Amino acid sequence: MLVLRRRAGESFLIGDEIEVELLAVTQQGAKIGIRAPKETIVLRKELKITQEQNAHAASSPSLRDLEQTIRKLRP
Amino acid sequence: MPSIETKYFGTLPCAEGSVFDFPQGLPAFEDEKTFVLIESPEGAPLVFLQSMARASLCFLALPILVVDKNYQLAIAPEDLEALSLDIERQPELGPEVTVLALVSLHDELVATANLMAPVVLNVKIRRGLQAIRRDFLYSPEYPVNAHPAQKNAAEEVC
Numbered sequence: 001m002l003v004l005r006r007r008a009g010e011s012f013l014i015g016d017e018i019e020v021e022l023l024a025v026t027q028q029g030a031k032i033g034i035r036a037p038k039e040t041i042v043l044r045k046e047l048k049i050t051q052e053q054n055a056h057a058a059s060s061p062s063l064r065d066l067e068q069t070i071r072k073l074r075p
Numbered sequence: 076m077p078s079i080e081t082k083y084f085g086t087l088p089c090a091e092g093s094v095f096d097f098p099q100g101l102p103a104f105e106d107e108k109t110f111v112l113i114e115s116p117e118g119a120p121l122v123f124l125q126s127m128a129r130a131s132l133c134f135l136a137l138p139i140l141v142v143d144k145n146y147q148l149a150i151a152p153e154d155l156e157a158l159s160l161d162i163e164r165q166p167e168l169g170p171e172v173t174v175l176a177l178v179s180l181h182d183e184l185v186a187t188a189n190l191m192a193p194v195v196l197n198v199k200i201r202r203g204l205q206a207i208r209r210d211f212l213y214s215p216e217y218p219v220n221a222h223p224a225q226k227n228a229a230e231e232v233c
Contacts, residue, residue: 046207050192051103053215054205057134057179057189058104063083066135069184073120073137073219 079111080130083123087113094127095196095203098157102192102205107132110203112173112196122175124194136175140168142188142219148174150195154206158197166195173198177205178219191215 004012011021011033019035034042061069079089093112100107109127120141126132139146152162158172166172173196176188190213196203 044207046191046209046211047102049215050189050205050207053179053189053192054101054103054134054177057177058132061135061180061184065180065184066083069135069180069186070118070121072184073186 079125079127081111081113081123081125082131082133083118084113084115092201095201097203099204101194102207104132110134121178124175124177135178135180136194137178137188137219139174139176139190139193142176142217143190143213146174146190146213148193149208149210149212150206151209154195154204157204158195158202159200160197166197171198172196176217179216186219187214187216188219189215190217 006012006022008022008024011019013019017037018040021033021035023031023033025031036042076088076090078086081087089111095110095112097108097110099105104126107126107128111125111127113123113125115123120137122136122138124134124136148165148168150158150160150165155162155166160166160171168174175194175196176190177192177194179187179189181187191211192205192207192215194203195206
């Protein structure tokens with residue numbers, strides 16, 4: 001992983017079209033601004049993980065698999 | 076009593092108290108705004124979050140303390156606000172909120188629970204959301220049913 005040190009007000013570029021600016025740093029965390037083409041999707045990583053988990057969880061099992069699962073989960 | 080088409084239980088009467096509004100939907104399912112919490116003796120310890128609008132969409136879930144009896148809530152202030160809960164403190168499990176971990180099944184029927192993003196239900200106003208933790212202290216794929224043999228071995232070691 002590339003590691004950069006930036007102060008508030010400083011920015012860096014990813015490719016030609018994406019600029020990431022460190023706006024402010026407080027005890028609660030860093031405030032970050034992103035300038036990118038409209039079609040670039042910017043997502044918090046944990047949201048992306050949750051979307052993927054939910055999509056997988058939604059393909060929940062057939063009734064037969066469900067019965068086996070419940071049997072396994074019972075102490 | 077109104078009834079609901081379900082994925083696993085056919086048509087069920089749905090008690091008003093078990094219907095929850097999800098104003099934001101769930102990540103990847105933002106259009107699903109209403110879920111019914113189904114608890115059935117045959118399904119225990121699993122509970123079911125059945126979409127009201129789509130019979131084929133039903134999440135399997137476990138009460139969070141069943142997965143990890145020491146689970147510590149860390150619901151973000153904006154999520155507490157969206158649930159009309161006190162933003163100054165974490166809610167009390169049981170009287171104030173029901174907290175569920177969504178369950179995924181993998182090959183060989185290994186089940187994992189998402190402890191990173193529990194579904195939090197405000198039981199009083201019957202509103203819910205998926206409260207994504209920011210701290211990465213808990214896994215989104217926490218294994219919940221170790222193979223019986225492994226489980227016994229682990230118990231012996233402890």
